[in-house]
Amino acid sequence: MEAYDIYVDGEVWKLDSSFGDKPVADVLRSNYGVLRSGALKEIGAELLARSSLCCLCALRDSSELDHYLPQEDFPEFAALSLNLVPACSVCNNKKRRDFRNERGEQTFIHAYLDDLPDSLPFLRASLSDAPTVTPSFHVVQPAGMSASQFTVIAQQFELFELDAAYSGASVELLLERREALEEYFGDGGAADVMKYLDRDARSAARRVGVNHWRPTILAAAAASPDFCSGGFRYL
Structure with a gap:
């Protein structure tokens, strides 16, 4: 629960998983399969429908849910809706597990948590x-x-x-x-x-x-x- 609170506060890239290779990690990861093709697949479809365009490139159609914090490393966030971002397969494959750089800093924009000023053209x-x-x-x-x-x-x-x-x-x-x-x-x-x-x-x-x-x-x-x-x- 403390980890979820930190996530909501926005400094996601500072998190470290509490589970590692513990047996419960695989159980937590399996929740994502339930969300996408199991009893809760309608909820998974609703998450994907948040954006028809990929939130990473704003160009191609979204077809997958990207785990901002990769579920391999953070099984506790495998089915957390705030961690699931609509993306295209091209960007999802390029992103892989890189959510912070070698200096421990944020690598990618978080579509839900980062407020990009629309009045500042970059x-x-x-x-x-x-x-x-x-x-x-x-x-x-x-x-x-x-x-x-x-x-x-x-x-x-x-x-x-x-x-x-x-x-x-x-x-x-x-x-x-x-x-x-x-x-x-x-x-x-x-x-x-x-x-x-x-x-x-x-x-x-x-x-x-x-x-x-x-x-x-x-x-x-x-x-x-x-x-x-x-x-x-x-x-």
Whole structure:
């Protein structure tokens, strides 16, 4: 119960298991199987339905429940709902059992416990110039964000290879707008393309927040004179 209280307080990465290899550990781990396919599977389905998108990448559909504290090391949290985060199989496999780094510090964002300030944009995107237009993403520490919080964000961005994931999705997103971009360019040139993309970016940011990859790449495209002047044809 003391461990559960510490978990709720938020400093999850400081916990150490009380069970280790004791026989009761296997019994505790088996609770997760009951939650996912046993008598309590409806509750497990409700936990997965908390988010249709993976809470680790915000890109792919969630299909699994990730144990923030791995059940191999922390059997007492195997079926604790606060420890079960909807995730895609790609991110779940990449995360494995790494919840703290070699310095004993937090490695990943906790989707339920970490409060990320939506007013501080930390995700940025850019577009390379023609003849090949390629999106790329990176994170920056905004004014007002602590170094410790940014370190966790940067670690998650790197370890889940979100630059590559977001770049690939961004190409598809922009290609879906190819016909509209051509029409706006034909009607009013680069200025109309810029307005269209900027409007689309602001609309997306209102729906999903300024640090989602979708409004980030749309804003970057709107801010690129080369892209808006016809560079979109070279995606």
